[in-house]
Amino acid sequence: MMFRYEDLGDDQFEELIVLLCRHLLGVGVKGFAKGPDGGRDAKFVGTAQLMPSTAAPWVGTVIVQAKHTNGYNKSFSETDFYSAKSDKSVIGEEVLRVKKLRAASQLDHYMLFANRRLAGNAEQTITTFIAEATGVPVGSIYLCGIEQLESWLKQFPEVAKVARLDPVDSPLIVSPDELAEVVEAFAAHSALITETIDQPPEARTSYEVKNNLNQMTPEYAKLQRKLYLKDTAQIRAFLAAPENQHILRAYETAVEEFQLKIIAKRKDYQNFDAAMNYLVDLLFNRDPVLRQHKRLTRAVVFYMYWNCDIGLGVDDATA
Known part of the structure; x- marks a missing residue:
């Protein structure tokens, strides 16, 4: 793994995602800023460069979320992150926000990055859940876990270099x-x-x-x-x-x-x-x-x- 993502701060992780999304979507990606509902989103408006492919790129408004945890070996499947029965999970709260943005015509496509493991079955389950709950098409939803994040950073090594993730700038992190x-x-x-x-x-x-x-x-x-x-x-x-x-x-x-x-x-x-x-x-x-x-x-x-x-x-x- 290129980084100990759990040892980064939230701001550092967000910066990494913005820099990566400027390669995936375009240089017009705007960094994370607090929205009217208190959530922190990154945003891109236009025609995406690589997402989901160069043959059929997304067009419109892409909202990007970065969910960072200091926990070790976390996954998308843990109930505090995703639960089909609770809107208090991270995904549950995101669904409520996505529905509002979708209703206000402020979201066409949605990307969520997390420093968590994402198995194939979990990706399909959670993507379907978000689509059914928000009305956003499955093809306009992209979930990125550590495995794919590592792949992207190997493809775009300059992202890690530009991010300059200095441990000195990290938050108070200790070993338990x-x-x-x-x-x-x-x-x-x-x-x-x-x-x-x-x-x-x-x-x-x-x-x-x-x-x-x-x-x-x-x-x-x-x-x-x-x-x-x-x-x-x-x-x-x-x-x-x-x-x-x-x-x-x-x-x-x-x-x-x-x-x-x-x-x-x-x-x-x-x-x-x-x-x-x-x-x-x-x-x-x-x-x-x-x-x-x-x-x-x-x-x-x-x-x-x-x-x-x-x-x-x-x-x-x-x-």
């Missing part, structure tokens, strides 16, 4: 592997974690000072403390146990990566609430173990913050 090992070990000894204590330990930097340093809002800080403070003593004891040294090493590896990435991307967030929420959502999206143990994952991430392993502490602010 070490944290998953920690959470799975905790989950196997859940009695140690779920037991409530009356007097949890004091944080290394007072919670109030740390929250001010990191711009965590009082409401968010209060809720985090209420939900997860009771778990911190058990987590500390579990990590300190001699028989859990391998778990401690995994924890320290996760902390090191999280802290370095958060420091590098800190300016991207208005407050630490956003950084924490983005981090746990990314972790849930990337690892099934963490999705299975959501509360415990949040408790461990809170412990990292409470214990001054991530985020700024007094020593950092005075250094």
Whole structure:
């Protein structure tokens, strides 16, 4: 695979699709912009160069959608992306938007790109579903998954070169592997974690000072403390146990990566609430173990913050 698409940001993925569509449709492709319904579309008006073929090109208005995920090994067939029974899926919401654009004579053809695997049977099923729900002919709908995206980028290698997808410009992206090992070990000894204590330990930097340093809002800080403070003593004891040294090493590896990435991307967030929420959502999206143990994952991430392993502490602010 040419890119780790899951490590790109949404804007980077959109830029890649626009550059590719200028080869497939024409140089008149306009980049992604927010429409009246809040969706972000790219647009081409005219006669397409290559879509769906040079012998019978599309003519009219082509609307392009790019759906990016940070998740690993995702597919079009997953129910959050496509479900014939729900309009809350990604495809379900797209159908509603396409119907409005079609009714307003603002869409003749529709393309959807996603960094997901697209099997042949799924392509046929989803294309037929969109056609029947919107009135757009099957021949005017094009779905592109990772396999076809890779093929296009090999055919047009200059697209990747012009896109200059620099990892430095990517969003806060972390690996879930070490944290998953920690959470799975905790989950196997859940009695140690779920037991409530009356007097949890004091944080290394007072919670109030740390929250001010990191711009965590009082409401968010209060809720985090209420939900997860009771778990911190058990987590500390579990990590300190001699028989859990391998778990401690995994924890320290996760902390090191999280802290370095958060420091590098800190300016991207208005407050630490956003950084924490983005981090746990990314972790849930990337690892099934963490999705299975959501509360415990949040408790461990809170412990990292409470214990001054991530985020700024007094020593950092005075250094």
